[in-house]
Each structure stands twice: as C-alpha cells, then as structure tokens.
Amino acid sequence: MNMTSGNGITSVPVELLRKYDRPGPRYTSYPTAPVWSEKTGPRDYANALKSASLHAGRSLAAYVHIPFCRKRCYYCGCNTYITRSGKRVENYVGTLIEEMEQTAGHLGGRKKISQLHFGGGTPTFLNIMQFDSILKDFGRYFEFTPDCEKSLEIDPRVTTSEQLEFLASRGFNRISIGVQDTDALVQEAIGRIQSYELVSRVVESCRKLGFKGVNIDLIYGLPRQSELRFHESLAKAIALKPDRVALYNFAYLPGIKTHQSRIDPDDLPPAEIKYRLFAEAVRMFTGAGYRQIGMDHFALPDDELSVAQNDGRLYRNFMGYTVQSSPDMIGLGMSSIGYVNSSFFQNQSGLEAYMNAVSDTGLATYRGMKLSDDDLVRQTVIMSLMCNFRLDFYDIRKQLGIDYLTYFYDEHQRLAEFFADGLLVMRNGGIEVTPVGRTFIRNIAMTFDSYLSKDPPGSKPTFSKTI
Incomplete structure (x- = not known):
C-alpha cells in the first residue's frame, strides 16, 4: 500500500492525506x-518558583522573548511587535531585567542555567549595548553551567557582523537563521525578501566566529511553493551545510493571525502537493547525510540530537528538540511560557499589558495550568511519540507505574485505524511509528489528548492542519 525507502518516504496514498489532513496541535506542550x-x-507562578527553589541542585532552562520587528512577515505565527521606537525598546529591556530579578528572587538558591534561548520577533533587533545589559544581569542573578547551550534566532536582513562577534564573545554557541525559502516568488508572496548570497555570507561569518551549531529554518506549504522551486530551495539550503535544519509546516490561520489575510489562499499548495514538498525535503536531507529528528528537524549523524534520539534521550519543549532534560523552564518577556513544578505559566501577550504587569507585581503571568497525574502520564506518552516515534511498554511501566494496555485501553482501540493504514506497528514490546507514519505523528499523538474536542460550527479553528 505504501512505498518507502531506507532514506525516507517516497509516496503516500492520496486518500491517507485527505483522511488525516485535519486541524491538530503541534504538541510543543x-x-x-x-x-x-x-x-x-503572578501569585501562582511565584509559589511555583518558590517550590522549585527546593531543588537547588537541578539546572533550569530559560527562554527570553524579544518581540520587536521592523516589518511583519505575512506568514509569521509568532508574537511580534512592529516598531522603530528606540525608547520603547529601552523600556522593554528594563522591564525584562526587572522580571528577571523578581524571578531569581523567588527561585532563591536555584540559579544554574543549562539552556538559554532568545527568540522573537527578532532578537538581533536589540543593539549590542541592550544585549550586553541583559546578559550582564543574567550573570548577576543566575549561573550558567559549563556546558550551557546558548542559542539565538537571527534574521539575516538585520543582523550585523558586529552583533555576531559580540554574541560569540559572550558564549553563544548555536545560531538559528530564518531562511524559510530561497525562491524570489515565494519571498515576495510572504513579504520577506532576502537574497541567498546574504544568507550564505551570514552562515560563513558564523562558521568563522566558531559557533558550534549553525542551523537554518525552512517552511513548507508557503504560497507559490511548487515542487520544482522547493527542490531548488532545498538544494541551496543543503549547500550551506547547516548542522541542523528545522522544517516547519506553515500554519495558515488568518482568523487568528489577521496579517496572514494578505496571503492569497489560492496561492497555497493543496495537501497532496504540500506532502510532496515535505517528502522531497526528507529525501534530499537524508540523501545528503542528515538524520530525521522527531517530527520536523534534521541533524548530521554526529550531532547531539542524532545521538540522543538513538539513545532515547531526546526531549521537546517550546524551544524545540533538545538533549537538555531539565524539567523546569523559566520564560522571560512578553508572551513567554514557563514550565515549573509541573505547571505551565504564560506571560501577558501584549506589550503594554506585559510591562504594566511587571511594574505592578514583578511578574506578568496571565494564564497557566497545574498538571494532574493523568496529564503527566499523557504528556510523557505524547512526548515519547513526538521525539522518539515509539512507545515502550516496559519503560512506561517503569517510569509511570502503569500498564499501558490497561490504562490506555480505549485509546489503544482507537489506534486501530493507524495500524490498518500502515502508520503503526507492534514491535519489540511496544508501538513503533513507521516511516510513513511519521508524517502523521500529530494525528497519532492526538489519540492520547484528553482535551481535544471538535470546534463548534462557525468557530475559528484553534490549530493548523496536520499535513
């Protein structure tokens, strides 16, 4: 029924693409x-931080959100703020440092950071003095572990060589470059024009400065993407020799992200073509020596992500796939998300609301969730699928103290269609996702989600489609 090769998927029946092309979560949480x-x-978050302080020997992960951009890209699904006001940026940096101080105060002696990531927006919207101010205060309130992964997302259009030199001098070791697509027609359709030569120069600069990881981000399913043009973009991406590639599925949600209405829906590739774009990426990257990591990443065989996946030690959080096992993550900045003491906490998503909240209480939490025992069980199962494409019944019993086939009796029955369609197999004391099944991993994971419900008629979809 399904045609596969050793390096990845070559074809999937169209009826499966139609069957499973439905809205569903990405399961970053x-x-x-x-x-x-x-x-x-804020009070709930403060209490969680104080409880987490009891585990002083455990390291933390930290995410810092810099929301600013000069211009909004039409495809963007991130929480951004368009400005050219230097005063507004300065005020934001001051607020960020104040939030950092308050967070550290609640954490007490728990100060070790093993993973730091700046996302956006455009982190390199900040000038060197602003960045230096943030990093100095990080050093004042926290302690970076010797092997701390310090990573940053950059827009090659606004990132200077001086900024890259500064970041390298401050211990940043991984850079993610937003490429999305190298084709001029696609770039025009998404409002993000950047030449391949510019991207190539930035990659070369990062290499010369000694960053151990130079990663690129690509998106499939963008307007005007065709099989031929995307093939050429992939070839150019491979020629850059990135250490890792993140290949994201374009989430078209104009009802939620209103700026996406500038994209003509008739320019979007249909599900079958979109799948072929993804399959071609799998074929080309694996053919070039990369390993497919989790749902949407590729890494060279000696990369720590590849090694971790081999060993079943791959993790996933809001910063993507990681080898860092720290269960607690603090979020700093507008819309940032933290995970502390088995609870999620998210900051205010509006700039003024965030800054006012920090000014009033020192923290900016506006929503969150304390996970139940059942939530934690399902979280472990879903993340095992998303990261390692496998459920090991013995490991589940050992780690969670439950019998999989008893606890998930109803869910296992609902997996029958995935087995019948060749997306799952029972093997080696557990369930394994087949090469074809990896395309539908979000659908498979949805089986274990106890909160999913159908959107009422006429409502805006909450999630993007899975294909």
Missing part, C-alpha cells in the same frame, strides 16, 4: 495552551 486557565496569575 501537553496540555496545549488553549485549555490553560486565566485564573492562574
């Missing part, structure tokens, strides 16, 4: 953000 409660506030 479980439970997903739409079910979190706005009854959760």
Whole structure:
C-alpha cells in the first residue's frame, strides 16, 4: 500500500492525506495552551518558583522573548511587535531585567542555567549595548553551567557582523537563521525578501566566529511553493551545510493571525502537493547525510540530537528538540511560557499589558495550568511519540507505574485505524511509528489528548492542519 525507502518516504496514498489532513496541535506542550486557565496569575507562578527553589541542585532552562520587528512577515505565527521606537525598546529591556530579578528572587538558591534561548520577533533587533545589559544581569542573578547551550534566532536582513562577534564573545554557541525559502516568488508572496548570497555570507561569518551549531529554518506549504522551486530551495539550503535544519509546516490561520489575510489562499499548495514538498525535503536531507529528528528537524549523524534520539534521550519543549532534560523552564518577556513544578505559566501577550504587569507585581503571568497525574502520564506518552516515534511498554511501566494496555485501553482501540493504514506497528514490546507514519505523528499523538474536542460550527479553528 505504501512505498518507502531506507532514506525516507517516497509516496503516500492520496486518500491517507485527505483522511488525516485535519486541524491538530503541534504538541510543543501537553496540555496545549488553549485549555490553560486565566485564573492562574503572578501569585501562582511565584509559589511555583518558590517550590522549585527546593531543588537547588537541578539546572533550569530559560527562554527570553524579544518581540520587536521592523516589518511583519505575512506568514509569521509568532508574537511580534512592529516598531522603530528606540525608547520603547529601552523600556522593554528594563522591564525584562526587572522580571528577571523578581524571578531569581523567588527561585532563591536555584540559579544554574543549562539552556538559554532568545527568540522573537527578532532578537538581533536589540543593539549590542541592550544585549550586553541583559546578559550582564543574567550573570548577576543566575549561573550558567559549563556546558550551557546558548542559542539565538537571527534574521539575516538585520543582523550585523558586529552583533555576531559580540554574541560569540559572550558564549553563544548555536545560531538559528530564518531562511524559510530561497525562491524570489515565494519571498515576495510572504513579504520577506532576502537574497541567498546574504544568507550564505551570514552562515560563513558564523562558521568563522566558531559557533558550534549553525542551523537554518525552512517552511513548507508557503504560497507559490511548487515542487520544482522547493527542490531548488532545498538544494541551496543543503549547500550551506547547516548542522541542523528545522522544517516547519506553515500554519495558515488568518482568523487568528489577521496579517496572514494578505496571503492569497489560492496561492497555497493543496495537501497532496504540500506532502510532496515535505517528502522531497526528507529525501534530499537524508540523501545528503542528515538524520530525521522527531517530527520536523534534521541533524548530521554526529550531532547531539542524532545521538540522543538513538539513545532515547531526546526531549521537546517550546524551544524545540533538545538533549537538555531539565524539567523546569523559566520564560522571560512578553508572551513567554514557563514550565515549573509541573505547571505551565504564560506571560501577558501584549506589550503594554506585559510591562504594566511587571511594574505592578514583578511578574506578568496571565494564564497557566497545574498538571494532574493523568496529564503527566499523557504528556510523557505524547512526548515519547513526538521525539522518539515509539512507545515502550516496559519503560512506561517503569517510569509511570502503569500498564499501558490497561490504562490506555480505549485509546489503544482507537489506534486501530493507524495500524490498518500502515502508520503503526507492534514491535519489540511496544508501538513503533513507521516511516510513513511519521508524517502523521500529530494525528497519532492526538489519540492520547484528553482535551481535544471538535470546534463548534462557525468557530475559528484553534490549530493548523496536520499535513
């Protein structure tokens, strides 16, 4: 029924693409953000941080959100703020540092950071003095572990060589470059024009400065993408020799992200073509020596992500796939999300609301969720599928103290269609996702999501489609 090769998928029946092309979460978290409660506030977060302080020997992950951009890209699904006001940026940096101080105060002696990531927006919207101010205060309130992964997302259009030199001098070791697509027609359709030569120069600069990881981000399903043009973009991406590639599925949600209405829906590739774009990426990257990591990443065989997946030690959080096992993550900045003491906490998503909240209480939490025992079980199962494409019944019993086939009796029955369609197999004391099944991993994971419900008629879809 399904044609596969050793390096990846070559074809999937169209009827499967149609069958499973439905809205579904990306599962950067479980439970997903739409079910979190706005009854959760700064006091709850402060209490969770104080509880987490009891584990002083455990390291933390930290995410810092820099929301600013000069211009909004039409495809963007991130929380951004368009400005050219230097005063506004300065005020934001001051607020960010104030939030950092308050967070560190609640954490007490728990100060070790093993993973730091700046996302956006455009982190390199900040000038060197602003960045230096943030990093100096990080050093004042926290302690970076010797092997701390310090990573940053950059827009090659606004990132200078001086900024890259500064970041390298401050210990940043991984850079993610937003490429999306190298084709001029696609770039025009998404409002993001950047030449391949510019991207190539930035990659070369990062290499010369000694960054151990130079990653690129690509998106499939963008307007005007065709099989031929995307093939050429992939070839150019491979020629850059990135250490890792993140290949994201374009989430077209104009009802939620209103700026996406500037994209003509008739320019979007249909599900079958979109799948072929993804399959071609799998074929080309694996053919070039990359390993497919989790749902949407590729890495060279000696990369730590590849090694971790081999060993079953791959993790996933809001910063993507990681080898860092720290269960607690603090979020700093507008809309940032933290996970502390088995609870999610999200900051105010509006700039003024965020800054006012920090000014009033020191923290900006506006919603969150304390996970139940059942949530934690399902979180473990879903993340095992998303990261390692496998459920090991013995490991589940050992880690969670449950018998999989008893606890998930109903869910296992609902997996029958995935087995019948060749997406799952029973093997080696557990369930394994087949090469074809990896395309539908979000659909498979949805089986274990106890919060999913159908959107009422006429409502805006909460999630993007899975294909």
